[in-house]
Amino acid sequence: MTAVHATTKPEVPVLEVRDLAVHFGGVKAVDGLSFSLTAGKIFGVLGPNGSGKSTMLAAVTRLVRLTRGELLFGGEPYHHEPPRAMAGLGIARTFQTVRLLEDRTVRENVLLATDDHLIRGRAARRAVAERVDQAIERVGLTKVRRLRPTELSYGMQRRVEIARAIAMNPRLLLLDEPTAGMNRQEREDISALMRGLQAEGLTQLIIEHDVQMMVDTCDHLFAMTTGKLIAEGEPRAVVRHPAVQEAYLGSRHGRGHARA
Amino acid sequence: MSDWYAANIVLVQSTMTTLLLALSIQLPLRVGVFSFAGVGCYGIGGYAAAICMIRLEMTTWPSIAVGTLLAGAASFLLGLLIQRLNGLYLGMATIAFTLIIAILAVNGGSLTGGAAGLFGALGDLTTGSILAVTLVVVVVFALSETGGLGRRVDAVREDPELAAAMGVDVSRYRRMSFLVSGLVGGLSGALTILLRSSITPAEVNFQLVVLALTVIVVGGFRSWAGALIGSVIFVWLPKALDFVGEWETVVYGVIVVLAALYLPGGVLGLAADLYHRLRSGRRGGETDDEKGAGGADAGPGAVAGREFDQLAVPGEGR
Amino acid sequence: MLQDVFNAVVLGSIYLLFALGMALAWGTIGVLNFAHGVTFMFSAFAAHLVADRVALPAPLIVVLAAAMGALISCLVQALVFQSILRRARNPRAAEMQILIAGIGVAVIPLAIAQRLTNGAPFGFGSAAEQAQVYQVGGLRLTTMALVVIVVGLGLGVGLAWWLKASKRGLALRSIGVDPETASLMGANRTSLALGTMAVAGALAGLAGALLTYQLGAISAETGDVLLIKAFAAIVLGGLGSQAGVIAGAYFIAIAETFVIVNNWGTWADAVSFGLIFLMLLVRPQGLFGRREVRRT
Structure with missing residues (x-):
């Protein structure tokens, strides 16, 4: 095959x-x-x-x-x-400068990547939530996921950007x-x-x-x-x-x- | 209680209509569109409803429906026309739109009653029915603030390019904001006029834009709750401000300036910040530990959570 | 006919005097000051209060009003706009907050003047009667109308030339185009901004005093109407171009006079609003404006 x-x-x-x-x-x-x-x-x-x-x-x-x-x-x-x-x-990308929503938590910023209109139903929602949490885990920000970007160091903010891109499940x-x-x-x-x-x-x-x-x-x-x-x-x-x-x-x- | 209610029924009603007007200005701002067209739509809705009742002898609710839909349609078309403008230019174009509505009303002949306006359009409205309509609008707005839709709206406002990269159709959100703002502004105008039974062109003026903006700036522009807080403050403040008497407007001005200076998120924004600080503060110890320990528990292949401590020098690895 | 043209030119000069300061602040330091209208009104009002007590010659009253305008404008800049600029997250947010704060600031002097005048128009007392009327070939001219034209055009052209030719003017214009480059050139943004606002305010005060002389009296709300007209003039001419403001102001005045002469008076205000609309749709950068190099 x-x-x-x-x-x-x-x-x-x-x-x-x-x-x-x-x-x-x-x-x-x-x-x-x-x-x-x-x-x-x-x-x-x-x-x-x-x-x-x-x-x-x-x-x-x-x-x-x-x-x-x-x-x-x-x-x-x-x-x-x-x-x-x-x-x-x-196609997912990160930007040269940090571009995050300041009033949203780390997790919400990453969730933005998965917010398409078609997510219906509990199972789909849970799958999305899992994908987001995994992405945050991979960049090592699980413990700070409820903080806002302004409360993080610059390096950590950049990692939120990467998590957001990964969570889009890109090719x-x-x-x-x-x-x-x-x-x-x-x-x-x-x-x-x-x-x-x-x-x-x-x-x-x-x-x-x-x-x-x-x-x-x-x-x-x-x-x-x-x-x-x-x-x-x-x-x-x-x-x-x-x-x-x-x-x-x-x-x-x-x-x-x-x-x- | 019922005595209080009877004495204050006008204020209760006007709190709700003010809230609707404020929401129609707030929605575009939330999407990052600097539009004051909602006030012009208030005029369209008010005039249309009054004309329906007086000239066409329609009943109350169909008149309100006509006013609302007409205002929505006008606003949507305006949005299509001017959506490419940015920032202040769009703001001023919508102020011009609002003032043009007033001039059209002055020159509308017998249809709009000219400069004297229209009289005798008293609708059959109970406080309960107004409350019901307002609640429906508030629920729709509240839903638009939660979950994915709320986040997308935030992204469209804060960083349209980022929103597009996340797959959001930015211009669709902007067009929809014009439509919904027009509908709600028209509804507010129709309700207000049929409660009051008269409308004049002089009411659809810059001062009404100032009032709506004031309500949002002080209450908070991120959420319907901010518009509610602002509406309550500015509808009931005159009662509370009896002691300053004729200097009341000066106090308004001072409040707006102070809010614009020190409360960019309004009263509601302040409350939200405090709440967030309280919540993350409770877990603060845990968070600090994690930062200090360099995220020892992070899995393989994961990046450790480490405080950023030194500036990287490009190419220093060599 | 000739009289109508003359009246249009006087009206245009008043719009120009008012718009000059607004265009200066907006085109260079990026502040669209919604308190410009009340600065205009309150300067004239303060001069009126003084003129009521002490008999002063007209030029002194005009200077007094200009000084008052500069003072109000500086206060607004230092106490309100400056601290918004310091705190704002991004230029877009600052722009909006400045507009809103300007609207809020405008409420205060307006309310004070309305309260003190009980809504009645105010003027400079007997001074208005000093105006002399000349008849030149069927044309009815007053001293004040001539002064308005000369001062309006003179300041308009002078300011345009100064911004183009002088070193400080160049620094100021570069702030409008690119704040970073300007700071590299050694232009101190804060003090330049304060200076600009002082000049803008003085122009507003000057316009206030001259218009009060010209009309005999103005009311507390006069500034509000002029604000939209001035905006229309700036949009028409193109932001950042002082020559554009001059053209825009006279164009609007001529168009309005035309509407009024033809007895469509109730539509007169629609001219400026309609022009704002049309211009923004067809040519957003205005007749003489530079292209906005701004990404959304």
Whole structure:
């Protein structure tokens, strides 16, 4: 059965981006980007600030208008769908800045992810509640689930965001700098969480500045500068790639220098 | 008791109609739409109901139904027209809408009675029936504040983009808020006018917008209960404020400013915050322990609950 | 006909005087001040109280009203708006709270003036009679009408030029466009905001005194009506453009005069409300306005 499956049907990528371009006036934030994400892997995007990473993510979740290009999810084009259709497709994301409801508790914030109109009946409700509690458990916030985000540390707030995305039961999880503002231990924990999700078959795409974490966590890296892909492949190879050294690590070196 | 009731029946009734008007302004604010169209709808509902009774000789409740539905329809269409405007622009467009309703009434000829308005539209309304209608509205509003719907409404207000990412149809919520606000505003106008038997264009003015807003700002804009608190305060305050006499309006102004400054959630918001603090405070010890212990009991693969203590330096792992 | 045009220009100058301060505060520091109407009224009212006791020359009364306006405006900014801005979660919430607080603040001076005047209009006593009437080629002109036009246009053009050309004006405009950049430029937001509100308030007071002279007397509610008209003028011209406000104010005045001359007087107020509507639907950034770079 499995063998037949593998031979007759070449694997359809979870997400495929074809010749994506997003221009703001004269600024080409993303310009001719193509890549595809195969199921069950963790992908990472490296790139200095302003390289178009976040714009790419906004385009993939339909928050900005595409100047050009195609987006396919599970082989189906979806670039004409509104942003609100992403949840239904199975695309969940976190945001670069913390975006939580301040007057709602942690648990209620995560519940927001499951609030579609169709949940009827007790059994369905209980299943949803369980999913939410599991998501909170996974990010380690069970004990503080009744507190409001304002009563939590920044790192914890970021984890609420991740729990909310997980609770949407997505087929693709997009994480926009999930560990910004976290200490090293917290970063390692997030990394472990991502690998745990991968073991369950979840495809993930992560944007991060922490090169070490990206190399340790991701199966496949993309490197971007000025809206274009300059390298992709096995993480260590990508990091060693001369163009990447020049564009990303070079600038990081400069920063390190300035600090010293 | 019955003496008290007989003496205060007008205040009891006007508490309910004020509550309805306040709710019609509150709902759009809860969805993040800065609309005052509810006051214009109050005018539409009032005039429509009065015209039905006087000119068409309809009975009380059908007249009220016509006023309510007409106001709802007008508000819905207005919403379709202006939903793309943001913030203050939308607010001012809806104030303009409200004032245009008054000018239409002035120029409506014999239909609206011109500047003198309409007289003799006394409906057959009992306090009990008004209470019943108000209760229905309040229950619907209360339901919209609980559970998933309540959370989605909060998300649409606080962060529309986030709401969309969660699969919420933001513009549908905004359109619905116009419709419901119009219906409730129209109902409030129809009830008020048929209780009072007359309406003039001068009543549908900016001062009515101020009153409705005042009620919500002081009571709290997040919940129907806030609108109720505000309505009770402002309908009954004049009685309590007898001692300040003619300076009553000055006291109103001071109350609104103080509320806008120190109680962004109104009286109700203050109460809710205190309640939350009390509840989480009771479990406070447990919570602190968990933070300090680094969440030792967290399962494998889970992130430990640890206090954020140092700023991460990008790329420090290398 | 010529007389109607002249009257429209006088009316437009009054709208302009009133709208200038409001547009300045809204377009630069982002404060849509609903207390601007009562600042206008109460400054004139305070000047009226003084003029009732001491006989003062007209220019002094106008200066007095302007000073009073600046004082009221500064008080509102320092005591109310500033602390809302400090505490608000996000710009959207602040915008709304400022509007609501402005409406609340407006109730107080209005109630005081209504109480003290018993609802009667007030003026500057005998001063109004000093106004001289000239007949120029069938045109009936008064000194005050000419003063209103000259001051209105002069301040309108002057302010527009100052915002464009001077260094402080530039800093102020950059606050309106991008607060972060402005703070990088070394513009102190708090004191600039207070200064702006003082100028806006002075303009309101000046407008109050001049209109009282022009009409002979105003009532406590006069400011409320002008508030919506001024808003219409700003929306019409485009927020952030002082030239737009000038055009908007005169356009509304001319349109209203046209309606009144044709005996559709009861529809006159509908002109400004209708224009707000139309403009917001067709061209939300106004005739001269910059595009709103704001994401929802």
